[in-house]
Amino acid sequence: MYSDRKEFLKKAGSVALFAALGIQYTACSSSTGPETNNDDDGNGENPITIEGNKVTLDISSSFFDDLQNQGGMVVSVSGGFLAVNVDGTTIRAFTNVCTHTGCTNNWNLPGDRFVCTCHNSVFNLNGRPISGPAERDLAEFQVSRNGNTVVIDKG
Numbered sequence: 416m417y418s419d420r421k422e423f424l425k426k427a428g429s430v431a432l433f434a435a436l437g438i439q440y441t442a443c444s445s446s447t448g449p450e451t452n453n454d455d456d457g458n459g460e461n462p463i464t465i466e467g468n469k470v471t472l473d474i475s476s477s478f479f480d481d482l483q484n485q486g487g488m489v490v491s492v493s494g495g496f497l498a499v500n501v502d503g504t505t506i507r508a509f510t511n512v513c514t515h516t517g518c519t520n521n522w523n524l525p526g527d528r529f530v531c532t533c534h535n536s537v538f539n540l541n542g543r544p545i546s547g548p549a550e551r552d553l554a555e556f557q558v559s560r561n562g563n564t565v566v567i568d569k570g
């Protein structure tokens with residue numbers, strides 16, 4: 416059921432629609448993680464665990480499987496991060512708090528940049544602002560990966 420929802424999310428294109436539904440908008444090779452620590456899809460998996468400043472993802476889960484491939488991106492509002500697979504293996508993660516005025520949930524992730532659609536600030540995959548009103552880098556988090564387990568340490 417969730418994979419159908421995910422496909423819907425990928426194919427629909429209206430930020431306004433997502434906002435109206437209370438759903439995080441993402442685009443192209445991006446996806447949205449579950450917004451709780453619960454087993455949202457009811458299959459016995461828990462693809463995200465938040466313990467203090469550490470967020471653990473199971474990227475074999477359909478919620479985060481975009482992180483398996485280069486250019487795959489996800490945003491998690493509950494986890495407080497943006498993540499991207501930069502080379503097929505390495506995953507980088509940044510805060511989802513835009514350095515312009517702090518929007519957290521209006522990210523468009525086209526695969527090669529992070530776009531905050533609140534006022535159209537664009538950040539490259541190093542978290543550096545490249546256009547729009549934001550002037551400061553997105554804070555980067557430490558990431559460790561062991562197979563399909565990814566741990567984001569938000570410090």
Ligand code: FES
Nearest residue numbers: 513515516531534
């Ligand atoms: S808060 Fe992100 S561009 Fe303004």
